[in-house]
Amino acid sequence: MNTIKVSVPSTSANLGSGFDVVAIAHDAYRESLVLTVIDGGRGEITVESGSRKVAFQKNTAGLAASLIMEEYGISADLRISLTKSIPTGLGLGSSGASAAASVYAMNLAFDLGLSDNEMVRYAMLGETASSGTPHADNVSAALLGGITIVRSTDPMDCVSFRPEYGPNLLTVIPYVRLKNKTRSAREMIPTTVETDRAIDNSRRLSSLIHGLITGDRKSLYFGLNDAIYERSRISLYPYLDMFREKMLELGAVGVCASGAGPSILAFLDEQSDIRSMEKAASSIMGSFKLRFRMVSSGICGGARVE
Numbered sequence: 001m002n003t004i005k006v007s008v009p010s011t012s013a014n015l016g017s018g019f020d021v022v023a024i025a026h027d028a029y030r031e032s033l034v035l036t037v038i039d040g041g042r043g044e045i046t047v048e049s050g051s052r053k054v055a056f057q058k059n060t061a062g063l064a065a066s067l068i069m070e071e072y073g074i075s076a077d078l079r080i081s082l083t084k085s086i087p088t089g090l091g092l093g094s095s096g097a098s099a100a101a102s103v104y105a106m107n108l109a110f111d112l113g114l115s116d117n118e119m120v121r122y123a124m125l126g127e128t129a130s131s132g133t134p135h136a137d138n139v140s141a142a143l144l145g146g147i148t149i150v151r152s153t154d155p156m157d158c159v160s161f162r163p164e165y166g167p168n169l170l171t172v173i174p175y176v177r178l179k180n181k182t183r184s185a186r187e188m189i190p191t192t193v194e195t196d197r198a199i200d201n202s203r204r205l206s207s208l209i210h211g212l213i214t215g216d217r218k219s220l221y222f223g224l225n226d227a228i229y230e231r232s233r234i235s236l237y238p239y240l241d242m243f244r245e246k247m248l249e250l251g252a253v254g255v256c257a258s259g260a261g262p263s264i265l266a267f268l269d270e271q272s273d274i275r276s277m278e279k280a281a282s283s284i285m286g287s288f289k290l291r292f293r294m295v296s297s298g299i300c301g302g303a304r305v306e
Contacts (some may be wrong), residue, residue: 001036001037001038001039002037002039002109002162003034003035003036003037003038003229004034004035004105004108004109004303004305004306005031005032005034005035005105005206005305006032006033006035006101006104006105006303006304006306007031007032007033007101007144007182007303007304007306008030008033008097008100008101008104008142008143008302008303008304009025009026009027009028009029009030009031009094009097009141009142009300009301009302010025010026010028010029010031010086010092010093010297011023011024011025011026011096011097011137011138011141011142011259011265012024012026012091012093012095012169012171012258012259012265013093013096013135013137013138013141013258013259014137014224014226014229014230014257014258014259014260014262015208015212015223015224015256016204016206016208016224016225016230016256016257017192017201017205017207017208017223017224017225017226017229017230018137018149018205018208018209018223018224018305019189019226019228019229019230019274020135020136020137020150020246021137021149021150021205022146022147022205022208022209022212023052023093023137023138023140023147023148023150024141024148024169024212024298024299025141025142025144025145025146025147025148025161025300025302026169026171026297026298027297027298027299027300028092028144028169028171028295028297029085029086029087029092029295030085030277031082031085031086031097031098031100031101032082032195032237033080033081033082033083033098033100033102033105034080034081034083035065035078035079035080035081035083035102035106035109036078036081036104036182037077037078037080037109037110037286038076038077038163039076040076040077041075041076041077041078042077043069043074043075043077044076044078045062045066045069045080046078046080046084047059047061047062047077047079047080047082048079048080048082049082049084050083050084050220050282053148054286056080057129057241058129058131059098059301060095060096060098060099060102060123060126060129060130061082061098061099061125061233061250062080062102062126062127062129063125063128064099064103064106064122064123064125064131065078065080065102065103065106065126066190067122067125067126068103068106068110068112068122068200071112072112072212073159074110075296076088077286078216080102082098082101082297084098084131085288086130086211087173089177089178089182089263090173090175090176090261090263091258091259091260091261091262091263092171092257092258092259092261093138093141093142094124094261095129095130095135095138096127096137096138096142097121097138097142098126098127098251098276099124099127099129099139099189100119100123100138100142100143100303101142101303102123102126102304103119103123103126103139103143104119104143104303105131106122106234107119108305112146113185114271116143116160117156117157117158117208118157118286119143119154120140120143120144120149120156120158121136122140123136123139123142123143124136124139124140124156130182130183131182131183131186132183132186132204132244132303133186134153135150136156136158137200138148138259140158140160141160141302142302142303143302143303144158144160144213145160145243145299145300145301145303146160146161146162146277146299146300146303147160147161147163147212147299148303149161149209155265156234157271160302161210161212161213162251162299163212163213163215165214165215165266165269166215166218166251166269166298167212167215167268167269167298167299168267168268168269168296168297168298169265169266169267169268169296169297169298169299170252170265170266170268170277170294170295170296171263171264171265171266171294171295171296171297172243172263172264172281172285172292172294173262173292173293173294173295174175174205174262174263174285174288174290174291174292175291175292175293176236176262176290177280178222178236181243181280182260184295185233185236185260185261186260188232188233188236189229189230189233190228190232190233193228194255194276196256197227197228198228200227201226201227201228203222204222204223204225204226204227205223206223206252206288207219207220207223208222208223208224209218209223210223211223211224211254217253219228220267221248221252221253221254221255222237222258222259223254224253224254224255224256224267225254225256229295230256230257233257233260233261236238236257236260236262237257237262237264238266238288239287239290240255240257240261240264241286241287242265242284243255243264243281243284244285245262246280246284247266247277247280250272250273250276250277250280251267251268251269251271251272251273252266252267252268252272253267253268253271254266254267255267259264274296275303278294281294287301293300
């Protein structure tokens with residue numbers, strides 16, 4: 001029997017115009033996974049999340065592990081124990097974190113020698129247990145850390161970088177629960193987009209990547225705004241426009257939804273008045289009669305052994 005414990009960070013994906021392309025790993029939360037390998041088994045997988053057992057096919061960690069077992073012909077029994085510290089369903093990469101941690105642990109436990117891109121691919125496929133469709137943004141950031149850009153999913157090709165300037169982040173996390181939120185949020189995305197809007201978003205994405213690399217305020221502000229994907233899901237975070245207006249007034253570099261929301265992410269620098277932002281956030285959330293919390297964080301590394 002062999003046991004390994006790993007941890008991965010919370011993440012925010014999309015970042016305005018970067019839908020399914022850009023994500024960032026931050027130290028707002030970090031959660032752990034313990035993988036126990038029982039030799040001589042029949043390939044059975046048991047998943048425990050907190051104090052309850054869940055079907056491995058319906059859990060991102062369990063599904064990711066089962067795909068690796070199938071492709072590598074692994075016959076040992078697995079016990080996966082998840083300690084879920086990242087709030088679920090709030091746009092902070094909780095389901096992706098489980099998949100990423102599972103793949104990272106499997107790679108180490110069985111000495112598979114998986115490349116970064118191979119790990120991201122397995123974790124992306126594991127995400128289908130939550131979202132119904134594979135997407136690599138959150139899992140790439142959880143595994144690799146820093147800011148990640150998904151250049152291709154077939155074949156998988158991701159890059160990760162960690163800029164010198166920061167960034168500093170403030171996340172406003174409303175306690176709003178929506179059943180099957182990730183799956184429902186992806187169904188809100190338009191299937192066709194007018195050419196002019198697509199071109200505008202391409203400009204914004206280019207600006208976003210430039211801003212993330214350099215820290216340029218103007219580029220980040222422009223790129224963190226999106227006219228297609230974020231707007232199509234505004235019903236999930238109806239307070240976003242109020243936040244954006246007020247936070248920018250108080251010196252934020254830019255504001256966007258974190259993933260599919262409902263959490264809101266503000267990029268900060270030395271010009272940002274964080275105390276006034278916290279008071280403003282309380283006022284806005286109060287007007288919507290929502291409980292919430294705020295977390296200050298910074299960019300961080302990815303998966304690691306504990």
